[in-house]
Amino acid sequence: MSGRVLVTGAAGFVGRHAVPALRARGFEVHGVGRAASAEAHWHAADLLVPEARRALVAEIRPSHLLHLAWDAEPGRYWTSARNLDWVAATLDLAQAFTAAGGRRFVGVGSCAEYAWGAPRFDEATTPCRPATLYGAAKDGTRRILAAHAAQHGLSFAWGRLFYLYGPGERRGRLVSDAVHALMAGTAFPTSHGRQCRDFLHVADAAEALAALVAGDASGPVNIGSGTAIPVRALLEGLAARLGGAEHLDFGARPLSATEPPIIAAGTRILTEAVGFRPHFDLPRGLDDTVAWWRARGSAPG
């Protein structure tokens, strides 16, 4: 695979892993994001500024685009007004990319696009009926981009992320907050933990996205492990490695009424059309995550 890929959000949780994964596939990788990385040609630009994003694309003229950037501020991104700004920025970025001769656009969506309730989300058959502004913004953006791509003969795919964990996760999210509490020896009040979620190591998610960029699968592709486990089991797995199981206070917080009992990714397209299989199973993924935090020498903060 040769090509020049622009990665937006390249300094983010997924982006930092996607940059090396794309380099390993032979791409010339250009990154834009909040913090520079030596692993990519780095560009400073605020993608929410129209002139900045257009100049960036015109300068790089990427053949491929992996668009990770979006508002992901923990606790706020579900309802943030920034979701609408990112819709606009994404559509404009796609236009600029197309005008600059771009060939393949891979956007990133979420399991929050689906109507929650099905025991497994299938790209072809599970209806999209998001319950949140974030989910609706992603869903609407994908629909419009697909029509734009079809009209211009642009190759287009949309990776739908489920639940991620792994090295470098910022605070305010389940696994990073749990690791913090367990390493610090402080209480971790949480839900009953019986709800099942599909967790994937962030490096695997990034590798799946790199494979999606390099391939030619079209339309939405779930990016998950294919196996949903009780949240409780994941947290207990962390405690088994870090100690401090007594700090996990299951049931101290109510589970939101909108949270379904299970969220699981159907992975047939990811496996068959993209040809991806995860490197980490959950035990090895938790080992890796805990080792990373230990090597860092401090709890997530």
Add this chain to the structure above:
Amino acid sequence: MSGRVLVTGAAGFVGRHAVPALRARGFEVHGVGRAASAEAHWHAADLLVPEARRALVAEIRPSHLLHLAWDAEPGRYWTSARNLDWVAATLDLAQAFTAAGGRRFVGVGSCAEYAWGAPRFDEATTPCRPATLYGAAKDGTRRILAAHAAQHGLSFAWGRLFYLYGPGERRGRLVSDAVHALMAGTAFPTSHGRQCRDFLHVADAAEALAALVAGDASGPVNIGSGTAIPVRALLEGLAARLGGAEHLDFGARPLSATEPPIIAAGTRILTEAVGFRPHFDLPRGLDDTVAWWRARGSAPG
């Protein structure tokens, strides 16, 4: 009904009729569009310029918004890149409207949002699967706006226009072009005309939108007559009034393969929840349209 309504696209085909319809319902009507009208408080602003649209909303502080503005250039709007710009402008306008204390937002969509094929489009049961960029842009915008509205407690409805005809229609559209040919005595090459479409007089469509603005119906509402007639019958109706039936060259143009045999609006919500019934049936609507062009003293041009 009291309130201050901002009408975007107020100088357009529908907007010119919507302004008096809203005034008749007691609204203080503010218009923005390409040409000024004495019937509304007029504001000059380019809604595709972020600062301009935000300043407009901040100045007027409308309680209601009827958002008609969009790219409607005949022959080009189905595929125009401007569709993406209007998505962004619409989402930003909705944010500004909400921030300025707006209470009810009525957007305008299209029968092109639906998966064409059903014998009648029903808001609740017919899937939305647009075949065009225009349809996808409208569909995606509506989905995102609905989530924005739900989050902010904003009252939100979405009028889906079908096929319109009537006074003031610009060239490049079926009825205006046919009137032109019939008045000028020139050939009008057209399809076989057996496809059935739901035609509504533009003044009725505007009245329905005004009723929608003044009411509290939520979500998508088809705005149509509820009756689809063969396009051939409509054109023959024009020729019966204007003469020149021999100029109608049915079958001279192929019907696009994407055109379904029938497009008809289900009007239960429009009738029951909005309480609207058309003023014009087709014969009276054609009488009115032909009389308007005759009084104007020249063919559409």
